[in-house]
Amino acid sequence: MVDVLGLDIGGANTKIAHVQIQKSVVKNVKVVIEYFPVWKNPQIGQMLQKLKNAITDNFDAVGVTMTAELADVYQTKREGVEHILNCVKEAFPNKPIYVLNTDAKLESPTEAITAPLRVAAANWAATGWLMSQYFENCVIIDTGSTSSSIIPVINGKIATQGKTDLDKLKCGELVYTGSLRTNLAAIVQTVPVKGVSTTVSSELFALSGDIHLILNNIKEEQYTSETADGKGTTRKEALTRLARLICADTTMLTEKELINIARYIYKKQIQQITTGLNQVYKHVKRTTTTKVPIVIAGLGKNFLAKKAAEQIKADIIMDLEDMLPNKVSLAVPAVSVALMTAKQIEANKHDT
Numbered sequence: 001m002v003d004v005l006g007l008d009i010g011g012a013n014t015k016i017a018h019v020q021i022q023k024s025v026v027k028n029v030k031v032v033i034e035y036f037p038v039w040k041n042p043q044i045g046q047m048l049q050k051l052k053n054a055i056t057d058n059f060d061a062v063g064v065t066m067t068a069e070l071a072d073v074y075q076t077k078r079e080g081v082e083h084i085l086n087c088v089k090e091a092f093p094n095k096p097i098y099v100l101n102t103d104a105k106l107e108s109p110t111e112a113i114t115a116p117l118r119v120a121a122a123n124w125a126a127t128g129w130l131m132s133q134y135f136e137n138c139v140i141i142d143t144g145s146t147s148s149s150i151i152p153v154i155n156g157k158i159a160t161q162g163k164t165d166l167d168k169l170k171c172g173e174l175v176y177t178g179s180l181r182t183n184l185a186a187i188v189q190t191v192p193v194k195g196v197s198t199t200v201s202s203e204l205f206a207l208s209g210d211i212h213l214i215l216n217n218i219k220e221e222q223y224t225s226e227t228a229d230g231k232g233t234t235r236k237e238a239l240t241r242l243a244r245l246i247c248a249d250t251t252m253l254t255e256k257e258l259i260n261i262a263r264y265i266y267k268k269q270i271q272q273i274t275t276g277l278n279q280v281y282k283h284v285k286r287t288t289t290t291k292v293p294i295v296i297a298g299l300g301k302n303f304l305a306k307k308a309a310e311q312i313k314a315d316i317i318m319d320l321e322d323m324l325p326n327k328v329s330l331a332v333p334a335v336s337v338a339l340m341t342a343k344q345i346e347a348n349k350h351d352t
Contacts, residue, residue, distance in 0.1 A: 001020055001021070001022045001027065002020070002021050002022070002060055002342045002345050002346055003018070003019075003020050003056070003058055003059040003060050003342075004018075004019050004020075004021075004059060004060060004061050004062070004063060004338045004339075004341045004342040004345070005017065005018055005019075005052070005055070005056070005059050005061075005062045005063070005092075005338060006018075006019060006062075006063045006064075006065075006126075006333075006334040006335055006336070006337040006338025006339070006341065007048070007062060007063065007064045007065070007066075007088065007334060007337070008065050008066070008067075008123050008126075008331060008333040008334035008337065009044065009048075009064065009065070009066040009067070009068045009084055009088075010038075010066070010067045010068055010123075010146070011037070011038050011039065011067060011068045011070055011071040011146075012035065012036070012037055012038075012145060012146055012181060012225060013033055013034065013035055013036065013144070013145060013146075013224075013225075014033075014034050014036050014044075014047060014048075014051065014068075015031065015032070015033045015034075015330070015331035015333070015334040016031070016032050016033075016034075016048075016051040016052070016054075016055055016331075016334060017029060017030065017031050017328075017331055017334040017335040017338045018030040018031075018055045018056045018059065018338070019335060019338035019339055019342055020342075021339070021342045021343070021346065023346070024343060024346065026325075026339070029324075029325045029327075029328060029335060030055055030056070031327045031328065031330065031331045031334065031335065032051055032054050032055050033224075033330060033331060034047060034050070034051055035224045035225055035226075037226070038068045038071040038073060039071045039072055039073045042071075042073050042083065043087075044068070044083075044084060044087040044088075044091075045087040045088075045090045045091045048087060048088065048091035048092075049091050052091065052092070059095070060095070060096075060345060061095055061096040061097070061098060061341055061342075061345055062088065062092050062095050062096070062097045062098070062341070063098045063099075063100065063106065063337035063338050063340060063341030063342075064085070064088055064097060064098065064099050064100065064337065065099070065100040065119075065122050065123040065125075065126055065333050065334075065337045066080075066081070066084050066119070066120070066121070066122070066123070067120075067121045067123055068080065068084055069081045069084060069116070069120045069121070070120075070121065070165065077116055077117060077120045078116040078117075080116075080120070081112065081113065081116035081119060081120055082113050082116065085097075085099065085109045085112060085113055088109070089109060097109050098337075098340075098341045098344065099111075099112040099119050100119065100122045100123070100125060100126055100337050100340070101118045101119045101122055101125070102118055102119070102122045102125050102163040102164075103118075103125070104125040104126070104128065104129045104158055104340075106340060106341060106344055107119070117164065120164070120165075121164070121165045123149075123333035123337075124142075124149045124151050124160070124168075124173075124174075124333070125158060126332070126333040126334075126336035126337040126340065127140060127142055127149065127151055127297070127332045127333050127336055128140070128151040128152075128153060128158035128160065129158065129336060129340060130332065130335075130336040130339065131151065131153050131295060132153045132156050132157055132158060134323065135153055135156075135293065135295075136153075136155060136156050136290075137153060137154055137155070137284055137287070137288050137290060137292050138152075138153045138284075138292060138293045138294070138295055139151065139152050139153070139277070139280055139281050139284055139292065139293075139294050139295070140153070140294070140295040140296075140297060140320075141273070141277055141294060141295070141296055141297070141298075141301075141305040141308070141309065142297040142298045142301075142305075142332055142333075143178060143179060143273065143296075143297075143298040143299065143300035143301060143304045143305040144178050144179065144298045144299055144300070145178050145179050145180035145181050145209075145224070145225055145299055146176070146178040146180070146181045146182070147174060147175065147176045147177065147178050148174070148175040148176075148177060148178065148273050148276070148298075148300070148304070148305065149168075149173070149174055150172065150173050150174070150175065150276050150277055150280045151173065151280075152173075152280050152281075152283060152284045153284075154284055154287050154288070155287070159283075159284070159287075160173055161173065161283070162174070171279065171280075172275065172276035172277070172278075172279035172280050173276065173280055174276070175272055175273050175275070175276040175277075177208070177269055177272045177273060178208060178299075178300065179208060179209065179212060179217075179218065179298070179299040179300035179303075179304060180207060180208060180209035180212075180218075180223060180224070180225045180299070181207055181208065181209070181225050182207060182208040182269070183204055183206075183207060183228075184200065184205075184206045184207065184208065184210070184211065184242075184245050184265055185200050185201065185202045185203070185204075185205075185245070187208070187265055187268050187269050187272065188200060188264070188265050188268050191245070191246060191261045191264055191265065192260065192261070192264055193246060193253070193257070193261065194257065198246055199246075200245050200246055201244075201245060201246065201247050203244075204228050205228055205229075205241060205244040205245045206228055206238075206241040206242050206244060206245045207225075207227065207228050207241075208269065209223045209225065209227070209233070209238075210227070210228075210238040210241050210242050210262075211238075211242065211262040211265050211266055211269075212266070212300075212303065213233060213235060213238045214235060214238050214239060214242065214258070214259060214262045215259070215262055215263065215266060217266075217300075217302075217303040218299070218303075220233045220234065220235075222299065227241065228241055229241060229244075236250075239255060239258050242258050242261060242262060243258060245261075246261075269304065270304060270307045270308055270311065271311075273304055273305065273307075273308040274308040274311045274312060277294070277308045277309065277312055278311075278312045281294065281312055281314065291315035291316055292314075292315050292316075293314070293315060293316035293317070293318050294309040294314040294315075294316070294317050294318070295318045295319075295320055295323075296309065296317060296318070296319055296320065297320040297329045297330075297332050298329065298330065298332070299330060301319065301320070301321075301329060302319075306319075320332065
């Protein structure tokens with residue numbers, strides 16, 4: 001039996017997975033997710049220690065991927081990668097550490113720090129690797145709290161056109177819109193108010209989590225990130241924040257009018273994802289005559305990713321939760337990098 005921890009260290013959420021495998025067969029998977037805004041508190045080591053204590057004391061190694069290096073507490077990605085990996089080493093001082101790179105390979109922390117852009121924001125490579133174990137051709141869309149990662153697999157291999165976030169934004173493989181943390185002013189510039197197209201304010205007044213709470217796409221307990229005004233996650237508070245988007249309040253607009261605004265923004269957010277997904281899906285479809293499934297994952301899989309897949313008339317839409325244990329869908333990169341690490345350890349044992 002090989003026991004491995006997988007870490008996906010994000011700027012807002014860190015996910016840890018404990019994976020046990022025996023002869024390449026997964027025996028157990030446990031996932032813990034922690035909201036931890038790195039831009040406010042870069043003491044990542046303390047948070048990792050807490051997560052380790054919450055999940056297990058017994059493990060053989062740690063697999064790591066990250067996106068937190070983009071947080072604006074760091075001047076450069078190099079600085080971010082180095083700091084994050086030093087925190088990992090401090091939190092797991094006596095364990096082997098494997099870092100995922102954008103070629104879906106594992107390397108040492110020393111190698112990663114030497115070439116930081118190779119490991120920065122590489123978590124999509126873990127997800128793509130996992131899907132390549134199941135499908136010859138597919139597209140996976142992982143819609144989390146902050147962004148949507150769209151990963152093509154062609155002929156059993158990851159086939160992304162971009163490696164960095166910048167390049168992935170260019171080709172539709174990364175769409176910076178998500179289930180909870182997206183500023184509504186980044187989704188729409190106008191909304192319909194009493195039949196009039198009305199410009200929104202560009203302040204951070206309301207987030208995507210607010211419209212999804214209002215429309216019952218998420219429950220209060222799923223709104224795990226901070227709200228724009230620092231207040232609660234009740235429907236009433238979400239309606240108040242939405243009204244503020246157009247410099248109004250709930251005495252000026254009815255609940256029905258606010259719900260209509262929320263529906264309009266929701267539709268526009270689906271369109272944002274649809275644009276990127278369509279671009280990637282067409283690329284994969286051109287390479288094969290067989291049907292190409294779209295696999296949906298993440299917090300927004302049903303109300304964002306699935307809706308976008310339906311918009312482009314995907315051949316098949318599959319839910320990752322139907323393929324893998326529960327909660328894996330919410331932490332795919334963490335589980336995937338743990339599996340990669342466990343398989344490499346098994347292979348090393350076999351070779352010796």
